[in-house]
Amino acid sequence: MNRLMQLLKHTLRAAGFTGLFMAATANAEISSGPAPDFALKSHSGENLRLSEFRGEVVMINFWASWCGPCRQEMPLLDELYSQYQPLGFTILGVNVEQDSTKARKLLKDIPVSFPILFDNKSEVSKLYDVIAMPSTVLVDRDGNVRYLHQGYKPGYEDSYQQQVRALIRE
């Protein structure tokens, strides 16, 4: 019994320190540094590349038709887009579903004016290490990630607005 307890103690200690190491080196969703470039097919049919928008403030919003908070957020993002687009701001709505049918149907019911891109192979979701739905990334005019929002709760749109205005003024 005593030997078992000793073994357990040593295992836990080892696990604990491994844990500490893991904690220090674990990956996290991209919240700073240069925004990885990508190209995806858009809702209107043409291919859009992130780097084409260098010079503008870009909001990349990862969403899915089955995600309630994403659907809640869409009309608010559309408002944000119409308000700030003339000042050099764009939103890229990246749909993460492998099958775009439900997404296209949703867009008929909740139409938005900003470009929607289809990430059918989840390449961009992996590139940005998306670990929450929805995920909203704000990229400045130089192509660097400046803000990250994970999830959506009523009230987030106020911080979006503040941050977009700050990035536009830069």
Add this chain to the structure above:
Amino acid sequence: MEAAVAAISGHAASFTPALSIAAWLRVTTVLLAVASPLRAGVLPEDRADAMYHSYDGGGVTIDGPSYLIRKGDNKNFSVSANYYVDSISSASIDVVTQGSPYNEQRTQWSGSVDYLHADTSMSASYSYSDETDYTADSYGLSISQSMFGDLTTVTLGYSRGDDDISSSVDPDFEDTADHQNFHISLSQVLTKKLLLSLNYDAITDEGYLQNPYRNLRVLNDPNDPSAGYNFNTPERYPNTRTSNAVSANFLYHLPFRAAVKAGYRYYTDDWDIDAHTAEVGYIHPLWGKWMFEVNYRYYTQTNADFYGDLFARPDQQNFMARDKELSEFEDHTVGFALSYEVLENGWGYFNRATLNLKYSHIWFDYDNFTDVRGNPAVGQEPRYDFDADVIQLFGSVWY
């Protein structure tokens, strides 16, 4: 019928104790009913449900409404309230063999408050149940935490119930029972298509745990079974009971739009009852707006160590019971459910609404509880069995 019973039991025909199903209704049912389905990370959905429920089997019919309303502020808080009524008409086998048919009503009010902060949810709930000879208060608290990107949710809960028991036959009788329930559960996403839910409940009861109206069946002459039996001796239950139950439930999404569920529960307590429960179900959405479900449930239990269908002497054991719920038996349920999506795209304030009909048929088969209607001779009593129809008709709206 009553005359026959009176003749055997030696009671005067005018005194026929009413057997209340009330005392059979364990308060722990209320505690579990009150707990809201906690999912850390998101508040429960705002919704309202109105249900008509009906149970008809073994000479007992119970029906009534159940209303639920839940509303949150979409940020941190959600509150819910439930109103539930059982209108009971009972001519069950115990009532018929030991008393007279009766009508009773049980009303239950419950409410809960949920608080959400990041990945942690906390819930506090209260319930009050009332009928002529039984009132019960229960309180519950639980906390839920999600981890690993919401793949895992751990929930811990504690609830407590206090019951006040009286007797419509004996105005001087009054007693109490209290219950405590420790709950822990783990909800785990195993793969893109497979969910697992593990649950554990430790429940302790203390106090008056029996039915004030039910009596034992005892031989008139311990040495001569042909002398018949009587129902003169009241039951004597222990005044504590501790139980443990553990279950595992799986939900699997098939390659087409349908799901299969399977679950198993093991139960054991210090009254020596061991029970196994197994369930399987198949859920299939049809034609866009309909959802169809079929399920099967199997339950089997061993009897309590102080249970007996027939005792030789009134003082044979310290503790004695003849409650069929404590006997060795099994039951099978086959259930069907049909659901119709009334509002697919919302209508004004409402996002979604469904109309639902659920039907279950339950067969109960007792191994050592016998049917003594008609006063059969000792050794000639047939084993008791009966079946029941359970219907639920309800509408739900989400807003």
Add this chain to the structure above:
Amino acid sequence: MKPRASLILSLVLLLSACSNIEPWVKPYERAYLADPIMSFGRDPVSDNYLSHVYQVREGARGAEGGHGGGCGCN
């Protein structure tokens, strides 16, 4: 006392590291799990009622049904 403290510390570190384990089902892969049919407690009023029907007539109580499911959003 000292060895006990290091044991507790190790346990705490292990648990805190747990929060950094990468989810093996990514949020963008949760389409099936977000389907309403993949939820244990779809109709709480109905589930509670049926649990009650059984509890009143069977000796066993506790560990009924399941919890969880859903899209994992937010």
